[in-house]
Amino acid sequence: MAETVRLRIKRQLSPDSSPFWEEFEVPMIHGMNVIACLVEIQKNPVTKDGKKTTPVAWECSCLEEVCGACTMIINGRVRQACSALVKDLEQPIVLEPMTKFPVVRDLVVDRQKMFDNLIKVKAWVPIDGTHHMGPGPKIPEPERAIHYELSKCMTCGCCLEVCPQFNEKSDFMGAQIISQVRLFNFHPTGASLKEDRLHALMGKGGVHECGNAQNCVEVCPKEIPLTHSIGEVGRQVTLQALKDWFMK
Amino acid sequence: MSDKRVVVVGGGLAGLMTTIRLCEEGIKVDLISIVPVKRSHSVCAQGGINAALDLHGKGDSPYEHYDDTVYGADFLVNQLPVKRMCEKAPEIIYMFDRMGVMFNRTMEGNLDVRAFGGAKFKRTVFAGATTGQQLLYALDEQVRRFTAEGMVKQWIGYDFQRLIVDENGVVHGCIAMNMNTMKPEVFKAQAVVVATGGPGYIFGKSTNSFINTGSVACTCYEQGAKYANGEFIQIHPTAIPGSDKNRLMSESARGEGGRVFTIKDGKRWYFLEEMYPAYGNLVPRDIATRAIFDVCVNQKLGIDGKNMVYLDLSFMDPDYLDRKLGGILEIYEKFVGDDPRKVPMKVFPSVHYSMGGLWVDDDTDMTNLPGLFAAGEVNYQYHGANRLGANSLLSCVYDGFVIGSAMPGYLKEYKEPQDFDALANKHLTEVEKLYEKIYAMDGSENAKKLHEELGVMMTERMTVVRYNDKLEELMGMLDGLMDRWNHIGIHDRSKVLNQEVIFVKDMQKMITLAKVMTKGALLRNESRGAHYKPEFPNRDDENFLKHTIATYTPDGPEISYEPVKIADIPPRPRNYAVDKEETKKMAQKKNEGGK
Known part of the structure; x- marks a missing residue:
């Protein structure tokens, strides 16, 4: 047999059924990534032991690490499957769904919570409308460059997967949200909602619940300076709390 | 007022811009998407978005942009929509x-x-090399705001199945399936907007996302919508060939000064600069692609004899590159392993975009089915025979404005069908029957293997160079593939997120649409933009300055033609070796000579 790739995949057939493991062996293709391995399983859904099975379900879209869809745990590390190249991975390659979100099926999880949290912190610039009103505010290029990095967040959830404070028992919204608050508070028009955002990060689940483990910044595939964002927004929240106290 | 309701299918740039404009008009939107909208394919657009802002004070104007676009499109485009x-x-x-x-x-x-x-003025606005992602996120944020206000309901993880269309062809909603439960549901609406992007996945490996199957466009076509200019598929000159897909290396690399070359007689040969002195590395995509293809395939001068050429940025300042092109440098590094700041990249053309798509009305973006609108890459409107880089983001967003303005007028005249429930049930039953059939399939064929074969046969015969005998052969091969589709066997009969069953459905659509593209190409005996036949190497305005229109019949596509509407710009020879003004003079001389 030609060169092969071995995979060990944690499977779960429905949200409330129990997980189990299956092993696969697929033909090696030059330049192959984990996505290509999963496609091979679709073409021939048979386990390593020759048992017929169902193809593994997973999410993917762009395959260029800009959409965030194919996030999963690969050899113990949360990352995108598209940019996980087989040649760099120890075998058997172990694939598991993210653990901080409910499993839908196999490697597919429901990350809706992240999008809901973006609503909670009003992660948008409140424009009056899309009709023509001339250009937006001028922004100095160096400032723009810093905040462009923040705006590359693809809501993949890697930072939440490794955060000790983000789990089913806590309301902590995590680095992804805090960094978006920093982005929108920076924007001259976005700043109109700054107080609302900071208030949303003051109470339960707010920025003070960060345990400073700093795992988030280690795993962010876009290398967003998440800990700087947490520091900066933490300061903003403190100032806002003081302001609130004086304004009472 | 509050009972105005429209379904938008697809949450990329076109779908989101349409959604926002409809909300601003007081129309509530059900937004259906197979992925969270933030993960739509628009994120893959890199280089930028065109607008003649003339920020350098060099005399650029919207008219120049319009002329470049029509000229770039090889005149196969109705001019008024482009002008607007x-x-x-x-x-x-x-x-x-x-x-x-x-x-x-x-x-x-x-x-x-x-x-x-394809432009002499700098008019591409950009956010690093992730402009599509940044624009999509901006619209996503605005739609989230409307979602919070109750104007939008997002149906994420829902797969469009079928239009609810009455016997007069009027659309009253659609059926979409909750993929998590595999249950089709009825969406009642006064109009449906499809904004589902391109069909690149038909070609197997392309720069498109795996979700770009063209499935929704095909269903609309099967239900009576006309599909126009399907044969016009853009092959992007510079992509990184991959085992799963080809990854785009943005035209902006050349826009910022990148140079394409190969090695000839031991020396670097900058063939684009030599062949096209006026535009150099910035010739339109169809031209650059044919040149690279010729160098590699005909002259066998690709890198190490392989189908690849160099795209070089390594002579430029790395800090400058990071600021302007960071996103694509990162992609190249991650997927190839080399640093393009230090060594030239290796690239080859790849299927990238469909200029063709659902036929729409010039003024409203409505298809020939009343109440069905199409926005973005899924329509045929703005790019003719070849799209200029950084015009696609623009056309997606612009379509949102067109539909936003047209919709209130349509809804005013809208009449509900006498018995909506009966009509909806009829279509729901059709969908249920299809899935009963797919769930029962127990043949020996595998849908993913068929897809791989489809990709190869389409890429070999329907991309850069086309021959009529090969296209005829391909029509037969596609019929054969459809026969084999009927003999697929399903491995998975689960009712939870059954991706296999959904893909089997999509596979039938992809083969159907592949036939539309191929037949259009077969019958177009000329060369124009991305459509190139060595047997008919010239553009033939007398016979083919017209849109190909495909209409569905159970026996395959029926092709007719519709004249191109010219507003301001008379067709002229297209020659990127010289300046645009030269070609205008050439046309003038020819006209005078003819008199």
Whole structure:
């Protein structure tokens, strides 16, 4: 047999059924990534032991690490499957769904919570409308460059997967949200909602619940300076709390 | 007022812009998407978005942009919609600017612009090399705001199945399936907008996302919508060939100064610069692609004899590159392993975009089915025989404005069917029957293997160079593939997120649409833009300055033609070796000579 790739995949057939493991062996293709391995399983859904099975379900879209869809745990590390190249991975390659979100099926999880949290912190610039009103505010290029990095967040959830404070028992919204608050508070028009955002990060689940483990910044595939964002927004929240106290 | 309700299918740039404009008109939207909208394929657009803002004070104008676009499209385009789009473009940029898009800026804090293919003015506004992602996020944020206000309901993980269309062809909603439960549901609406992007996945490996199957467009076509210019598929000159897909290396690399070369007689040969002195590395995509293809396939001068050429940025300042092109440098590094700041990249053309799509009315973006609108890549409207780089983001967003303006008028005249429930049930039953059939399939064929074969046969015969005998052969092969589709066997009969069953459905659509593209190409005996036949090497305006229109019949596509509407710009020879003004003079001389 030609060169092969071995995979060990944690499977779960429905949200409330129990997980189990299956092993696969697929033909090696030059330049192959984990996505290509999963496609091979679709073409021939048979386990390593020759048992017929169902193809593994997973999410993917762009395959260029800009959409965030194919996030999963690969050899113990949360990352995108598209940019996980087989040649760099120890075998058997172990694939598991993210653990901080409910499993839908196999490697597919429901990350809706992240999008809901973006609503909670009003992660948008409140424009009056899309009709023509001339250009937006001028922004100095160096400032723009810093905040462009923040705006590359693809809501993949890697930072939440490794955060000790983000789990089913806590309301902590995590680095992804805090960094978006920093982005929108920076924007001259976005700043109109700054107080609302900071208030949303003051109470339960707010920025003070960060345990400073700093795992988030280690795993962010876009290398967003998440800990700087947490520091900066933490300061903003403190100032806002003081302001609130004086304004009472 | 509050009972106005429209379904938008697809949450990329076109779908989201349409959604926002409808909300602003007081129309509630059910937004259906197979992925969270933030993960739509628009994220893959890299280089930028065109608008003649003339930020360098060199005399650029929307008219120049319009002329470049029509000329780039090899005149196979109705001119008025293009003109209006180019006129609207500066306002669109300012809108994004107000929404907070982190566009690159000059030291004064103004928007920065760069050069792009097929244009002599720098008019491409950009956010690093992730412009599509940044624009999509900006619209996603605005839609989230409307979602919070109750104007939009997002149906994420829902797969469009079928239009609810009455016996007169009027659309009253659609059926979409909750993929998590595999249950089709009825969506009642006064109109449906499809904004589902392109069909690149038909070609197997392309720069498109795996979700770009063209499935929704095909269903609309099967239900009576006309499909126009399907044969016009853009092959992007510079992509990284991959085992799963080809990854785009943006035209902006050349816009910022990148040079394409190969090795000939032991020396670097900058063949684009030599062949096209006026435009050099920034010739339009169809031209660059044919040149690279010729160098590699005919002259066998690709790198190490392989189908690849160099795209070189390594002579440029790395800090400058990071600021302007960071996103694509990162992609190249991650997927190839080399640093393009230090060594030239290796690239080859790849299927990238469909200029063709659902036929729509020039003024309203409505298809021939009343109440069905199409926005973005899924329609055929703006790019003719070849799209200019950085015009696709523009056309997606512009379509949102067109539909936003047209919809209130349509809804005013809208009449509900006498018995909606009966009509909806009829279509729901059709969907249920299809899935009963798919769930029962127990043949020996595998849908993913069929897809791989489809990709190979389409890429070999329907891309850069086309021959009639090969196209005829392909028509037969596609019929054969459809026969084999009937003998697929299903491995998975689960009712939870059954991706296999959904893919089997999509596979039938992809083969159907592949036939539309191929037949259009077979019958178009000329060369124009991306459509190139060595047997008919010239553009033939007398016979083919017209749109190909495909109409569905159970026996395959029926092809008719519709004249191209010219507003201001008489067709002239297309020659990128010389300046555009030269070609105007050449046309003038020819006309005078003919008199």
